[in-house]
Every structure is written in structure tokens, then in C-alpha cells.
Amino acid sequence: MSDYRFINACFSKPVDRTPVWLMRQAGRYMEEYRAVRAKVDFLTLCKSPELCTEVTLQPIDKFGIDAAILFSDILIPVEAMGAKLDFNPAPVFEKPIRTQADVDALRVIDPEADVPFVPETVKMLRRELESCNVPLIGFAGAPFTLASYMVEGGGSRSFQNLKTMMWSAPKVYRSLMEKLTETVIKYLNAQVDAGAQAIQIFDTWGGVLSPADYLNFVMPYTRLVIQGIKTSPEGDKVPVINFVGNSQGFLPLVAQAGGDVIGIDWRIDIAAARNQVGRKAVQGNMDPIFLLAPIPEIEKRVKEILAAAGDTGHVFNLGHGIIPETPPEHVKALVDFVHEHGESHRVK
């Protein structure tokens, strides 16, 4: 048993109450975060361990959340591979990856040399979090989601360049995915070595594919990433949360790809989702826009989700990141409701 209810919930062990953290819990909806961002641009923030530590801790201090997640961006290791990146504020790659030569020009990163600020932030955060007894989640984008930004050149609605590469030039696609897989494994293990106590893999865009395409073109790489994550320096198994956005049509495949916890979208009932992921824990699944609803409605929805998810193997979260328009007092109310109702219906 771990000292942390979050870690125990990830391993489907009994907990005193359901733990809660929120995707993008450190972000623009907080005035404390905006105050930091007023001083530096986004990429500079991501590369400054002191500032990253500061913004990571802001929601922990303010709302009593059960886990901290390293403040960073999924594209940080991609930039280090040699893909020139800008934020305007959405991510834009100067030169989209389209050919074998483009892929060949990328390199697998050495995290200690190429992104030293990331393990440094993790170490700093572990020292700070010791006093409040909160565990730290490290993370990376899944190879497919990283590839989507690189091939599309930024965000996309149709993902037509990436999909066309997959179907028309599978060798180019697979060589890109192999390089990304190797990079992601090294990147995550650098975080584990530095002290990250859990890992979330963000396959934000995996759910734009059919099950057949996910199985053939994504699952093998996600599986390699998850299998490649080392134990902690203390020899403990590090729990892995496998989050694939909008994957409610093929959750059994997501579970097969691996992970101790499967991140669940709000567009499926969490009880139905649980039936599809076997004995794994589930994380989710409130609509992030629901944080804009009146507080009594939030309480009702929290109760419904807790009841549907059941007492063990549930990490409360949203189905996607918090949006900037979210009132911070609603986030506070949500966390308090999960703690209150996630305890009361439990057998002591």
C-alpha cells in the first residue's frame, strides 16, 4: 500500500475516499497562473524550473487536489527532436513532417542533455510536495498525438495529412512513430528517475481513428511506451494512466494497449466504460464545460459519477482539460464535493 490515496486508486486498492485531480489544473483560468504568464511567454515558462514548480503547485495549494502534475507541454520533447515550434497561442510547426527525409532529420532525444529543465523541475517539485504529502504525476504525449501535430503542422480538425500518410506511406509513418516512441520512453524514464510517482500518457487525438486504424497504427507504439517505463529509483512500479481522448468507441483496445488506469471521456457512462476495460482502474469523467454550470448542478453530477464509477479503482477527473473561462470557485466546489461524497458512500 502506498501512503497516497491517488496511487492506491490507480492500482485499484482500497482508499479512504476517491482521489481527484483535473487535467490542465494549472492554467489560464487561475489569476495566479496569469500573473506568472504576464512575465514570460509560454515556452519560456515551460523551460524555467522555478516557474514551472510555482504554477504546478498553485492549484494544489488553492484547491486541495490529490495529485500534482508536472507543468509542461506535450510538444517540449518534439521541439528537442529538431522540429521548430512556436505558440501563437496554438502550437505551430514551421515545417510540417511529410517525407522520409523530414523524419530522418529528426533525432531521438537525450532528456538529460536536451531538456534538462524537465527532470530538474520534477526534482524541485518532489522536494516542495513532500511537506503537503501530495504525489507527482509526470507525463508525455503519446506518439500518435505528437505525430499529429508534427504532420499537420499544428492543430487540425480532419487530420487528413496524418491519416493520408498512414494509409498511403505507411513506412514513413512508422519510421516517425518509431522515433517518437523511442523519444517518449526516454523522456518518461527521465521523469521517473527524477522522482515522478505516476505517469499519464496523453493520446488526446487517438480518438479520431477507427478501431481498425487504432489497432494497426497506434496500439503497438503505445504498448511499447507503456512497457518501456521503468520502476522508480526505490524499485516501485509506477502506475500508468492511459488517456485516449474520444476513444469511447474502442475502449477494449485502449485497455489492451496497456496502463493501470484508463482515462475515460465524458461522452460515455463511466459504469459502461468500466465494463469494457477489464480489471483496470478508470479515471474521469466529467465534461470540463460542466464547471461552468451552477454549483448545485456540479454537486449532483459529481454524485452521479461517483455512484456510477464505484468505490475502488476510480480517480475522479474531467474528460478533457479545464477551459480558461472556468470560475476558480467552481473548481474548489468540485474538489470539495468529490472529497465529501467520495467518502460518504463508502463502507468503513
Next chain:
Amino acid sequence: MSDYRFINACFSKPVDRTPVWLMRQAGRYMEEYRAVRAKVDFLTLCKSPELCTEVTLQPIDKFGIDAAILFSDILIPVEAMGAKLDFNPAPVFEKPIRTQADVDALRVIDPEADVPFVPETVKMLRRELESCNVPLIGFAGAPFTLASYMVEGGGSRSFQNLKTMMWSAPKVYRSLMEKLTETVIKYLNAQVDAGAQAIQIFDTWGGVLSPADYLNFVMPYTRLVIQGIKTSPEGDKVPVINFVGNSQGFLPLVAQAGGDVIGIDWRIDIAAARNQVGRKAVQGNMDPIFLLAPIPEIEKRVKEILAAAGDTGHVFNLGHGIIPETPPEHVKALVDFVHEHGESHRVK
């Protein structure tokens, strides 16, 4: 039994081969369509029966598709309710609907008086289609999808205005949905009276909701719409296709809302989807971007979908509309493959 394999497939009756039509089969990917659009703007096209008839027939003549669908836009009846609409090219409402007063200012339409060009187009199309023995599908947007454009003021990614109205001002939301439901029923019945032989309801954005919200805030209105559709002037039941985009997380609820055919997204296996919709027929479910794949890959995917869907109660389609970048010769290949392979595996 109908003379049309498309109609028989909708009612899950035996067919000689699987019928196929494609969402947005008349559109910018066709040079014949672009030639018409070079002469008139989009709204003028939608309001010109001769031109609508011409573009509706273009893919029928060119590709041998098994059903025609009225060329129009889901927002045509909404404009007639009094919501000023523009296309730039995405739809934009001059004044988003946000308050009870905004809703009260809208009126339920009288289709014969307010959108006479729609029944007129249907009649013209029926005359033209008689010679090629192809049935005509009429359509409308579902109340929720129409409300989303009206409340957001156009397209959206987060749907936060609509969702916030739903949760914070449910009376305003429901009065809007009631007015839309009444309008959609009248609008669809005007098409049926004019000769539409099947109806598709497009709830393109229904899949942005959680199952709980779909059940509470959408399903009652979709059900009223479907129950409100009359029999044809000849007294025949008109089959209804209920398409809710991205609803693979709550297909049993979509089936409960009604319809003879449930439109299926590509982000779920069609065999798994069929298990969730009871005895209804299914329509789908190729990724529209797959039309950009090499033709031999399209053939493989068509075979997989046909095999997974089974022999009866399947209308082949995409999971969303054709995109403008689609090569027309790939559409031709797709239709031919469905006809070829949708026949060969059938017991004679």
C-alpha cells in the same frame, strides 16, 4: 417490399446487394458542383429549385449511388424562423440566441409559405429521379444541432454557450428546443408531402454531450420529431435515419430516441455498434478521410465494413460528410466496391 434496395435495407428487409449513399455526396469535391457555385452564392443555390435539383443529381448520374438526398442546408428553416444567417463560408448568425426574449422573437415556420423552394425542389427531384429509379431522401437538422448554431452564433469546439444555457437556464433552453421541434416536424412533413421517400435527421453535434445530458436534454425532442413524421401521400411508412455524430458512447440511447436506421460513426466497429441498437438497421461507417487513401486500401476497408455489418439492415455510408479534397474517382471506386462486394458475399 419496396422497389428500392435502399428503402428495403432501411426496414431491414432482404436486398440483392447493400445500398450506398454518401453524406455530402453533392459538394465541392465535384467540378460539376463548383461550376454551379461559380455562378451563385451558397444561400441562393439552396433557394433555387432548378439549381438544387441539378446538384442533387450530379453524384447520382456520375457514380451510380443508390439514393439521392435533397441538396440544402440544415439552417434553411432556422433562417426562416427569423434568425439572420450568413455563410462566410461557415455559418454565422448575426445575433446569437441567448435569452428568453431572443427565443420569443423566433417563430415556428409554415414551410409552404416560408421555404416554398424546398417542397418545390423535392417535387422536381421526384420527377427527375423516376427515370433512373433512385429514391429521394429528405432531411433536417435535429433540434439540438440547430440550437447549437443559434446559441453559439455559428460553429463551435466547446459548445460552452449552449451547454451553459442547458444547465443554468433550462427553461430558456427548453423553450428554444420546443420551437425548433415544432418547426422541424412541419419542415419534414412538407418534404414528405412533396414526395421525400425517406428522412435523415442530422444531429451532427449531439455527440458533444454526456449520455446523461443527451437523455435529459436531447432525446425527448428527437423522439417527438421522429414520432411526428407522417406517412407518405400513398400511405407508406417513411423510413427515418437517426444520425447522431460521435455518439458511439451512447448508441442505445440514440436507438431509444427512434428511427428505423441508426447512423454510425467510423470511431466504432460497426458490428459492435449493431449489438447496441437492437433490431434497427445501421448506416455507415467509413472514415470520410479514407477516401483520400489509395484505391486498393479503399477496397480492403469496404470489404471489412461489409463483413462486419452483415447482409441485411445495412446502408453503406461514411461516418461524416465527404471533404472537398476528395478525389471524385475514389468516390466512384468506393461505390463500385460496395456494389461488387456487397453482392458477392450474399446468399442467393
